[in-house]
Amino acid sequence: MKPFPFSAIVGQDDMKTAMILTAIDPRIGGVLVFGDRGTGKSTAVRALAGLLPPIEAVEGCPINAARPEECPDWADTHSGKVRKRPTPVIDLPLGATEDRVVGALDIERALTRGEKAFEPGLLARANRGYLYIDEVNLLEDHIVDLLLDVAQSGENVVEREGLSIRHAARFVLVGSGNPEEGELRPQLLDRFGLSVEVRSPQNIADRIEVIRRRDAFEQDSDTFCKKYRRKDAAIRKKIVAAHEALPEIEANDTILSDCAELCIALGSDGLRGELTLLKAARALAAYQGDATITREHLRSVAPIALSHRLRRDPLDEAGSGARVMRSVESVLA
Amino acid sequence: MDSWDRTALALQLVALDPAGLGGAIIRMRESPARNAVLSCLQNTKKMPPTMTDDQLYGGLDISATLSSGHVVTSKGFLHDRPTVLLTMSERCPTDLAAKLSMALDDGCIKGLFALDEGADPDETCPPALADRLAFQIKPEGRMPQNWAPKTTGDPAGNKASIGAEQIRLIATLAARLGIESLRAPLLAVAAARANAILNARDKVNDDDVEIAASLVYPHRATQIPEDAQDTAPLPPEEAQQREDEGTSESTDAEIPQGDLLIEAIKALLPPDLLARLAQSPKGGKSSSAGAGGMRKGNRRGRPIPPRQGRLDGRSRIDLVSTLRSAAPWQPLRRRKRPEHDSLLIEPSDIRLKRFVEQSDRLLIFVVDASGSAAVSRLNEAKGAIELLLGQAYASRDHVALISFRGDGAELLLPPTRSLVQTKKRLAALPGGGGTPLASGLRDAGLLAQQAKSKGLTPTIILLTDGRANVALDGTPDRPKAAADAQSMARQLRHDGVEALVIDMGRRPEQSLAKLGEVLGAPYLALPRADAKKLTQTVSAALAH
Incomplete structure (x- = not known):
């Protein structure tokens, strides 16, 4: 399903501002969105993916390197061509194992060809983009530890199964959660640059508008997205201009x-x-x-x-x- | 329309539009009636609340992989977009609920029916999940004979349109019933559409809206709409206040046509709504039955999925999953070290066992030893604590003792299991001076935090006569002292510390009952009770 257009989100100005700011300057370091159920947290993050300006990356590079010489040597990137691609927004599901997050030996190649090869994880794919964790407060502690380390150093170091690999992993952490279901550890809290608390719009007109737009979107997402395409493009243009002016x-x-x-x-x-x-x-x-x-x-x-x-x-x-x-x-x- | 008709309708609507409606909570005990309801659901896949990630998402199928020489992944529970029947959903842990919610949002689940066998009102399906399911099925009374709703899907893919006015009505109704989440009105829109399709119409009319609202809203309502004084006996001044609000609302004349609907829904609101609201004000903590909270460890308890780690002498190896993780690498390793013909295991294969267990409970007694309390009941309180200590010893609880009097609080006994020490300190507890209630609560809160970080689950038992008259900074100032006590209580509530307030004054003290409310704690007034009675009440309140 297509993401809901960013500009069609009613209200929630703090959340929208925070996301736009990190898109302008990724070094701000992530957004944490905390709020009740059904306030549009996940919708906004997924909408952000559609809004972000594309990046230039080497074709087929697992870490989205900008130049061929930055591609890691363990990856076989044959083409070396630089192509435009959408900014990666990677979901970190709650059930993700350590292997899937940091990467591990490529089991297929080990089995069939007896070769030692690295299979990159989610952190590699999120490089130069966004890593989104829904229900971040319910994430397993040992995964949180891993994330903290990588988010701080901007580098993912894998030392396992006889592999010794390091690759760049600079990403913007976006977390969302419901504080009623669990607290977030202060170490992780501090790692987010911006934090926003969201709640449902309090005036009836806004609430009606939310329902109307969402319903229109679910009935016919193509027409709906077309309607907001220009507004989204305008925001994207402003983000790109602001990034250059920074x-x-x-x-x-x-x-x-x-x-x-x-x-x-x-x-x-x-x-x-x-x-x-x-x-x-x-x-x-x-x-x-x-x-x-x-x-x-x-x-x-x-x-x-x-x-x-x-x-x-x-x-x-x-x-x-x-x-x-x-x-x-x-x-x- | 009685509750069985409503049940039938809900099931029909879900069958028509499972994606839009999410599913339903079925709050019924095991019974022939429930079996009849379940037999209406087609092609559901049962899921226990203990399902692990491997089962849920699938993983590497080791034996097939090894025998075929290619990677074979086992299919997870969710691989074929099932309609899930979650059994015993009241026991579903929050993390599984979060994963299921995500799967619902991404469309990996066609629909979800959560069986809820909770006996107590606070034993329910996790709220994150409940928010995404349109209906709550809770039929009452005897099942009518020949009750068999027709639940067929809609192969034609009919669509119904909904007018702007009706959307407005649905959103307004939700707001008036105090439903915060915007998912509820969206579900109601979907339900109205489904009902229109059911009646072979291509336009949603007002009946559809009424039915949708009456099916989706009642169990989510957090307030009785403003003009509800006649149905609910409120205290006079509150009723007056409501009346004022009600009139101002109706002069705005925002939604004249909604009132009829409000009446219809009001009849369906759970009768204990007011009582429930009084018990759990907004932002209530999640209920945790049993003694202590959950705690992960590597020694004992219920097993949870193992994780990679190093053997450090403190944790135990999970042999089976270690072998599983080593197995695929054998050809690779053998090539490197051909001289070995045994199993080659490397440190990275090691998987450690993990368990989750109920943690020990720490009872923090916060005893008012001020002059006023000393006069009344200090000795009885002491006796009660001694009896409680005996029970605490039997259930291996830890005990700590804080007393407050004069201008501050004092930790008389840090957390211990020693019965003798506690008794000694208690006997020596002197009385007299002011009542610095806030200081006592603050120290108890600090101690509770410390205990939590050590893996204990603290419960605060406050024994006082409630007339706080010394503020946090030690100044005798009655209003400030009361305000301080309130804000400390709020803090404790925020930290999620369980508490129990025991009023040991001669007469029940109104302000203490209020404090208990702020703490989210049960309040026990014990005028003229002896130590034995006190203990009985306390252990009954703690056992819950």
Whole structure:
């Protein structure tokens, strides 16, 4: 089935913004979408796949290398031609085994030809693209450990069955889940650049619109997608333009000190908060076509960049998003 | 239309559009009536809730692979897009539920019927799955004679169109019944279409909408629509409030035609809806029956799939799966080392056994030793705890003791199994001073967190007379103290710590009952109860 068009998603602006920002600058490092059942988490991620601009990759290369010389030597890529292909969005199913995630000996070739060959896993296929984990909070611990390691180093190292292989595995982690079904380990939480909490739209008109569009999509997806194709293309164009403009965006010292002050005021651990905040603000500035980062940009991205990095405060009844906004108001006043 | 007619209709609709409706929950006990319902389902494949990933998704078929010399994968349960009949779905673990939900979303499952034999109201099919299944089949009363609905698919592939106004109605109804998930109205749209097709119409009319709403919504409703004072006895001030809301709603005149439907659905709402709402406010924790939570280990318990690992002396090898994983590589390895003619096993083949077990429970007693409590019941509380300790010892529970009085709380006894020590500390527990309830809860929460990280399952038992008058920072300030206690309780609830509130005051204290509600904990008022009675009540509440 075709993915639901991204621009046809009603409301959920935070989630959409977060996804667009990571598409502009993958170094922001992933999006975590937490929310109740039936709020359109998975729909949005699958829609993102249809929105992303294509990448150039060597034909048949298992890790989607951009140039023939970057192809790993264990892969036999014969053609060496560089072709455009859609940005990979790889699903990591909950039941995936370690073998399937990191890759293992190619069992077929070992059996039939007695050869030692590497069969790449999901991490290889996700290189230069997205790795999507639905119900990320239910993922087995040992798979989470693996992911953390690779997400940090950008390299997948396989040492098993007499194989010693390393290949690039730089991907944007996208996770979604329902907090009622299980907590996410803080180590993994921190690894996501942005986090969004979604809930169903609260006004009736929006809800009706959601049902109407979804129903129209299910009845006749071709016509429906055609209707939104132009809007999707417009967003894609803006993303590509913003990505190119990214190095030009300036961040002056006051903005940097704002970032630092904000993170100190919120008491977020480590420096990842500041860095993500800055990157996200820069991506937003680029998306909106501004030449410099302003406080306005910081203000809009602060909740999604920082809310999951706070220590839990038992004396605060409001969510962490509200706490971030309060600090933003006082620091950026 | 009685509940058996509704059951028949639901089954017919699912047969017409299994993809759009997902399936149904069948909440019935094993009985001839259930067999009759099940006999209406065609070509279902039974799935137990203990199914492993290998069975679900398929994997390498070792014996066939070795004998043929080619990779042969065994087919998983889901390979032929079955209609799944999930037995005992109330015992289905969340991760299997998540996998099944994914399979439903991707269309790897044609339809899913979840048998739910839960006895208690909180023993149900996992919510992630329930959200995706349109109907709940729960017929009541005797099955009518000759009850045999015709459940045939729709080979012609007819389609019915639905008007914008009807979609509006369906969405509005869901909102008014407090149904958050947007899957519910989508399922209702599909049900309305299916009903139109069933009646050989190509357009959905208002009857279809009514039937769809009455089949999909009642068991999902989380609130009784605003104008419901007459059906539900509410406390006067709340009823007043509702009335106000109700009138403001109707002056908006947003959905005049929906009211009739609301009435129809209201008749179908479960009669215990109000009671259920009072018990579990939104965001309630998942229920866990039994003593402790689940915990993975490598020593004992129920086996779960093995995983690759190194033998480090602490874990045990799973011999069969180790051999299975070594088998395919034998030709390759033999070529490398022809001098060996035995089985060649390498470290990477090693598979370790894993088990999941119920973890030990830690009972954290948080005892109010303030002046007011001391006057009333401290001694009885002590006696009760001693009796509970005896039981805790018998069930191998760990025990910790925290007391609060004056300006703070004190950990009198870190988690232990020693009965003697606990008794000694307890006997020496002095009384007097203010009631820093929030401090006591905070320390209990910290201890619970620590215990959790060590693999225990903590339960907090709070014994107090509830008149908190010392705030977290030690200042005597009654309102602040109460607010602090509330927010600490909220935090405990958020951390998912189980609790039990025992009111040992002379008269039941309203604020404590409220605290219990915030904690999501049972509240026991014990005016004039002796130690023995207290113990009975507590062990009854803990056993659940």
